[in-house]
Amino acid sequence: GENVEQHPSTLSVQEGDSAVIKCTYSDSASNYFPWYKQELGKRPQLIIDIRSNVGEKKDQRIAVTLNKTAKHFSLHITETQPEDSAVYFCAASSVSGGSNYKLTFGKGTLLTVNP
C-alpha cells in the first residue's frame, strides 16, 4: 500500500519568513495530493491540493509543488503569520477508485510562527 513520509516533524519560523514542508510517497498510482491544516483541538481542514497533471499550484500565500518522477511534493507558505501556527498534514491517494482511493497521511508537521 501507499506510504507517505513527511519532514520536518517540527518547524519554527519568525513571522514574515517562509516555511517549507516536504513529503514523499511510494505508490506511483497515486495522483491526488492534498494538504490539511489542523489547529489545536479542531478537525483537519483542506488548505490546498494538487493533481498529478500539474506541477505547481498557488493560492495566495500558499503553494504546492509536485515532482512525480521523484515522488515528492512540498508545501510552501510565504510571509508567515502567527495564525499559520498549526499542524500540517500531507496525504496521497488516487481519485479514480480502486484500493488506492483511501487517503494515506504523513505524520504531520507542527509549525510555530513566532511574532
Added chain:
Amino acid sequence: NAGVTQTPKFQVLKTGQSMTLQCAQDMNHEYMSWYRQDPGMGLRLIHYSVGAGITDQGEVPNGYNVSRSTTEDFPLRLLSAAPSQTSVYFCASRRTGELFFGEGSRLTVL
C-alpha cells in the same frame, strides 16, 4: 448541509466495555472512513468503505468493526475496549477530491 456528524464528542470507558461511535454524512458521498489520531503518529486509517455494503481494513483495524448499511451512516464499533484504544477518532467522507472530517470523538479507556 450539516456535513459529517460524529457522536459522542467525549466518552470514557472501562477496559472490556463495548461502544459504538456514530458517523453520518448528508453529502451523498460514497466513500467514508475512520481515522485515529495519536500524538506523533498522524492520522492512521482504521477502516473505510467505498459504498453501502462494502467495507475494507485500513492500517490499524484490530479491535474495531464497521458496517455500512446505508450511504449516510458508517458506525465504528469497539467490541472490548483496551487502554491502547485511547485516542481521538475522526470520521471522514469524500466524493473524488477533498476529504471532509467530522469534529472528532475523544475516547479514553481506563
